[in-house]
Amino acid sequence: xxxxxxxxxxxxxxxxxxxxxxxxxxxxxxxxxxxxxxxxxxxxxxxxxxxxxxxxxxxxxxxxxxxxxxxxxxxxxxxxxxxxxxxxxxxxxxxxxxxxxxxxxxxxxxxxxxxxxxxxxxxxxxxxxxxxxxxxxxxxxxxxxxxxxxxxxxxxxxxxxxxxxxxxxxxx
Amino acid sequence: xxxxxxxxxxxxxxxxxxxxxxxxxxxxxxxxxxxxxxxxxxxxxxxxxxxxxxxxxxxxxxxxxxxxxxxxxxxxxxxxxxxxxxxxxxxxxxxxxxxxxxxxxxxxxxxxxxxxxxxxxxxxxxxxxxxxxxxxxxxxxxxxxxxxxxxxxxxxxxxxxxxxxxxxxxxx
Numbered sequence: 001x002x003x004x005x006x007x008x009x010x011x012x013x014x015x016x017x018x019x020x021x022x023x024x025x026x027x028x029x030x031x032x033x034x035x036x037x038x039x040x041x042x043x044x045x046x047x048x049x050x051x052x053x054x055x056x057x058x059x060x061x062x063x064x065x066x067x068x069x070x071x072x073x074x075x076x077x078x079x080x081x082x083x084x085x086x087x088x089x090x091x092x093x094x095x096x097x098x099x100x101x102x103x104x105x106x107x108x109x110x111x112x113x114x115x116x117x118x119x120x121x122x123x124x125x126x127x128x129x130x131x132x133x134x135x136x137x138x139x140x141x142x143x144x145x146x147x148x149x150x151x152x153x154x155x156x157x158x159x160x161x162x163x164x165x166x167x168x169x170x171x172x
Numbered sequence: 173x174x175x176x177x178x179x180x181x182x183x184x185x186x187x188x189x190x191x192x193x194x195x196x197x198x199x200x201x202x203x204x205x206x207x208x209x210x211x212x213x214x215x216x217x218x219x220x221x222x223x224x225x226x227x228x229x230x231x232x233x234x235x236x237x238x239x240x241x242x243x244x245x246x247x248x249x250x251x252x253x254x255x256x257x258x259x260x261x262x263x264x265x266x267x268x269x270x271x272x273x274x275x276x277x278x279x280x281x282x283x284x285x286x287x288x289x290x291x292x293x294x295x296x297x298x299x300x301x302x303x304x305x306x307x308x309x310x311x312x313x314x315x316x317x318x319x320x321x322x323x324x325x326x327x328x329x330x331x332x333x334x335x336x337x338x339x340x341x342x343x344x
Binding site for chain 1: 174175176177179180184187188218219222284303304307308311312313315316319320322323326327329334337338341
């Protein structure tokens with residue numbers, strides 16, 4: 001058994017995207033039971049200048065896809081970024097999981113020192129090694145957005161526990 | 173450059189505990205400026221059945237210490253768990269950082285397959301490998317509690333940005 005770039009990325013992203021999708025199922029059930037428009041949940045924020053739930057979910061998928069795809073050196077899937085319903089967000093998550101599952105350990109392992117240059121929408125560029133991209137950018141951001149999505153729904157009163165956040169480890 | 177159990181644990185814990193401590197400085201400054209008793213912040217929760225800020229911070233330090241110490245096979249420091257002020261919480265974080273900085277790569281690297289049995293306060297036991305403890309338990313829980321601490325303070329109106337959460341990568 002060895003630790004590898006693949007093991008610390010793809011199976012983790014898949015585990016927590018899967019649990020995020022299940023958390024959204026509980027949000028949908030809550031909205032239905034309480035006769036609440038699900039878009040109220042999707043637009044809830046913890047602070048006026050924080051992203052609402054819908055953007056937290058998009059950001060979580062983006063960080064997972066960006067890291068997985070760039071480490072593997074494959075083209076990243078794109079999204080319209082117009083999801084406005086829970087099913088549409090779940091579809092986005094499913095597409096992200098499918099993309100990640102299509103990446104093999106051989107494509108990612110050994111990418112620790114790979115030079116990766118990212119150009120952000122602002123035009124700004126930032127240079128990473130594979131390891132710095134994953135450890136200091138993608139994973140903390142991924143956990144930040146999955147946790148905040150969970151926190152928003154807890155704050156809305158949806159019955160969730162830490163187990164819903166953690167999900168089940170995946171063997172890949 | 174290789175990825176290792178040490179690199180994916182200790183420097184990450186130190187980075188995000190350091191940023192958490194700086195976030196608490198901003199909370200203290202906010203409380204002083206607004207003439208708010210800091211204990212109001214420490215006892216704020218996002219939902220009635222979630223931990224308040226003070227417990228989120230304790231849990232973050234606990235997961236970092238538990239993982240670092242058990243992977244290295246050294247005795248874990250203990251705490252009175254009675255921190256009731258921001259300085260006391262920052263002292264706890266500082267103690268955790270000192271403990272983690274005292275662990276060397278040689279003590280942790282190669283611990284992927286190490287069998288680790290944890291007995292919880294409930295008496296329940298759970299068996300891990302070093303890798304499963306770190307990847308499927310300690311890191312997600314650590315990020316969960318550091319993020320939720322940040323989210324609570326954002327929800328309280330404290331001016332913080334993602335950079336405050338991320339902090340600065342540490343070279344160790």
